[in-house]
Structures are given as structure tokens and as C-alpha cells.
Amino acid sequence: MKSEPLMEHLKILIVDDEINIRKMLTVCLEMEEYRVSSVSNFQDAVDECQRRIYDLAFIDLRLGAEDGLDLIPRFIQHSPWTRIVVITAYASVETAVEAMRRGASDYVPKPFTPTQIIISTRRVLELRFLERKVKELQESLGANDPSLLLSTASPAMKQALDVAKQAAPSEASILLRGESGTGKTQLARAIHSWSGRARQAFATVSCPSLSAELLESELFGHVKGAFTGAIKDQPGKIGTCEGGTLFLDEVGDLPSSIQPKLLRFIQDHEYERVGDPRTRQADVRILALYHGLGNLPEPKLVHKFL
Numbered sequence: 001m002k003s004e005p006l007m008e009h010l011k012i013l014i015v016d017d018e019i020n021i022r023k024m025l026t027v028c029l030e031m032e033e034y035r036v037s038s039v040s041n042f043q044d045a046v047d048e049c050q051r052r053i054y055d056l057a058f059i060d061l062r063l064g065a066e067d068g069l070d071l072i073p074r075f076i077q078h079s080p081w082t083r084i085v086v087i088t089a090y091a092s093v094e095t096a097v098e099a100m101r102r103g104a105s106d107y108v109p110k111p112f113t114p115t116q117i118i119i120s121t122r123r124v125l126e127l128r129f130l131e132r133k134v135k136e137l138q139e140s141l142g143a144n145d146p147s148l149l150l151s152t153a154s155p156a157m158k159q160a161l162d163v164a165k166q167a168a169p170s171e172a173s174i175l176l177r178g179e180s181g182t183g184k185t186q187l188a189r190a191i192h193s194w195s196g197r198a199r200q201a202f203a204t205v206s207c208p209s210l211s212a213e214l215l216e217s218e219l220f221g222h223v224k225g226a227f228t229g230a231i232k233d234q235p236g237k238i239g240t241c242e243g244g245t246l247f248l249d250e251v252g253d254l255p256s257s258i259q260p261k262l263l264r265f266i267q268d269h270e271y272e273r274v275g276d277p278r279t280r281q282a283d284v285r286i287l288a289l290y291h292g293l294g295n296l297p298e299p300k301l302v303h304k305f306l
Contacts, residue, residue: 010125010243011052011283014038015045015071016060016087021110025058028114029121042066046074052281053079053235053242056124058117059104061088061095069095072102077233081131081240083124087112129199161187168194173266173286175251185249188287192245197285200244203237207248212255217274220261226275238271241284251288262286 012034014025022038029036037054039045042063049057049071057075059068068086075082084106086099091109099107105124108116167174168191176184185204192202205218213227221236237246248254254262265271266286270279 010055011035011037012121013045013048013054013057015040015042015057015063015068017041017063018060021060021087024114025117028117032118032121034121042068042071045071049075049078049082050278050280053239054082055128055243056083056085056121058085058087061086061090061099069099069102072099072104076103079235079239079242081128081242083128085120085124133199164191165194167191169196171285174288176287176289184289185247188245188247188289191287192247192285195245195285197244201241202245202247203241204247204249205237207250208253212257215255216258216261219258220271220273222274223276226273230275233273236273238265238282238284239273239280242282243284245285245287248286248288250290252290 012029014022014029014036016022016025016038017040019040022040026036026038037048037052039048045057045059045063048054054075057071059071059075061068063071068088072084072086075084084099084104086095086104086107087110088095088107089110091107096107105127106120108120164174164187174188174191176187178184189202192198205215207215210218217226217230217234217236219236219238221234221239222230223233224230248262261271265282265284269281269283271282272279
């Protein structure tokens with residue numbers, strides 16, 4: 001039985017050159033209902049962490065002629081939220097200290113038992129959950145519980161809330177429409193809190209507040225050197241919301257140049273960072289707000305939510 005904060009859509013990557021270890025870990029973790037992938041070598045691990053964001057990675061210390069410790073900063077660079085557990089048959093105080101120095105969250109010597117792996121997984125992912133929750137609370141400091149702001153005596157509004165509560169547990173993208181001041185932003189937060197993604201990140205992107213270039217980077221991220229001022233890789237809001245919800249404020253102001261990219265992400269959950277041709281995948285639900293005045297540059301974007 002999993003501990004409460006750990007949800008079945010959490011993704012785990014196993015990096016080990018021993019096939020029996022990969023199989024054992026995969027079976028053990030899939031029995032806990034985690035989504036598990038595995039690779040056998042250093043380069044495949046690099047490619048995988050660049051293609052998809054993982055919540056946790058088990059990394060063997062020795063991968064043929066390669067050092068598994070060198071993978072730790074690679075993973076953290078592409079996804080700061082990814083937690084690393086080093087597994088090794090060559091355990092020592094020195095390698096344990098070095099693994100922690102580079103950013104690992106735990107260190108498990110071989111041979112290990114399934115129970116040890118489950119305990120380590122729960123401990124690390126609980127820590128990850130708490131860290132993300134603290135960040136989310138910091139970002140929304142001073143905001144009230146969205147549900148408390150949605151009480152109403154209006155029959156029409158009660159019906160709208162009932163529909164929102166029914167839709168919240170689904171994976172559907174949702175478009176909220178209405179005049180300014182009617183509580184659409186609070187409703188979006190409430191939909192997230194009523195969904196199975198409530199324990200994951202909720203982030204907002206204000207579409208009218210940024211230029212097309214900056215907005216694309218804000219959404220999809222960029223790599224170092226992609227443009228002037230891009231001094232390091234940035235995962236973008238889609239990357240940092242893995243497993244959670246992204247709310248697009250005033251999606252009607254989304255530049256037409258970005259709309260096809262967003263449509264592709266809504267349909268296929270695939271995207272590329274600015275300056276990087278590699279295709280990535282992310283499990284992020286999209287909610288959007290449209291005040292209902294005027295027309296979108298490309299109505300197809302709105303139709304995708306309906």
C-alpha cells in the first residue's frame with residue numbers, strides 16, 4: 001500500500017547495465033503502480049532524461065566504462081525536480097558523500113531487497129512532494145482556498161460549479177469563459193484542487209504580458225544560447241508542471257505563431273524547447289481562460305477546448 005502523497009502517475013527511470021537488476025526493480029516498482037522505464041547505458045539515460053521528465057531515477061554507480069555519478073547533474077539540469085537514488089555494488093563512504101554532493105537524494109548498496117527499494121522510493125518521493133508543495137505555497141502565499149471563494153446563491157453558478165466538479169477528475173483540457181471579475185481564475189484553481197493532480201504543481205502563464213518570443217520560452221522552455229540572455233537551460237512551465245496543471249490566462253491573446261505548438265502539445269503531449277530540436281513529452285493538463293470579448297486570431301485553438 002503506497003503512502004498517501006505518492007500517486008500512480010509518478011514516473012521512475014532505472015539506469016543499470018545488469019538486466020536482472022532492471023527487471024527486478026521494474027517488477028517491484030510496477031507493483032506499487034508507478035510508471036517505470038529502464039535503460040542499460042549512459043547515453044541512453046542522457047537521451048531519456050532529455051526526452052521526458054522523471055520524478056525519480058535509480059542510477060547504477062558503474063555503467064560499463066562510464067561513471068553513473070556523472071549522470072546526476074545531467075538529470076538535475078534538465079529537471080530540477082527529479083530525485084536521484086544511487087545504487088551500487090561498490091559502496092563506500094567516499095562515493096556516498098560524492099553522490100550526495102552532486103545532488104543524489106539517497107544511496108542504496110547492492111544487494112538490496114524489494115522492501116529496501118520501496119522504502120527508499122517512498123522516502124525520496126515524499127520529500128519531492130513536500131518540496132514542490134512548499135514552492136507552490138510560496139508562490140500563492142496570501143491566496144485563499146479557491147473553494148471557499150466559490151460559494152454562490154445563483155442557480156446558474158451552482159450548475160456551473162457542479163459541471164466543473166464533474167469535469168475536474170477527467171484529463172480533459174478545459175476552457176473557462178465569462179466576463180472579467182466572475183471568478184474564472186479561482187475556478188481554475190478549484191478544478192485543479194478537485195482533480196487527481198491536486199498534489200502536483202499548478203502554474204499560471206499570463207498570455208498578454210509577454211512578447212511572442214518570451215512567451216514561447218515561458219511555456220516550452222529554452223536551452224542555453226538559444227537567444228541573447230539565455231545563459232542556462234530552462235525547462236519552461238510545461239516542464240516544471242509535470243504531472244500537474246498549467247493555467248493559460250487570457251489564451252485569446254496567445255500569438256498566432258505559438259498556437260500550433262500549443263495545439264500539438266494538447267493533442268500529443270509533445271513539444272520542443274526553444275533552440276533544441278529534440279522532441280520531449282510531458283504529462284500536463286491544460287486549463288485556459290478566455291474573457292469572451294473579441295475573437296481569437298485562430299478559432300481552432302478555442303475549439304480544441306470545447
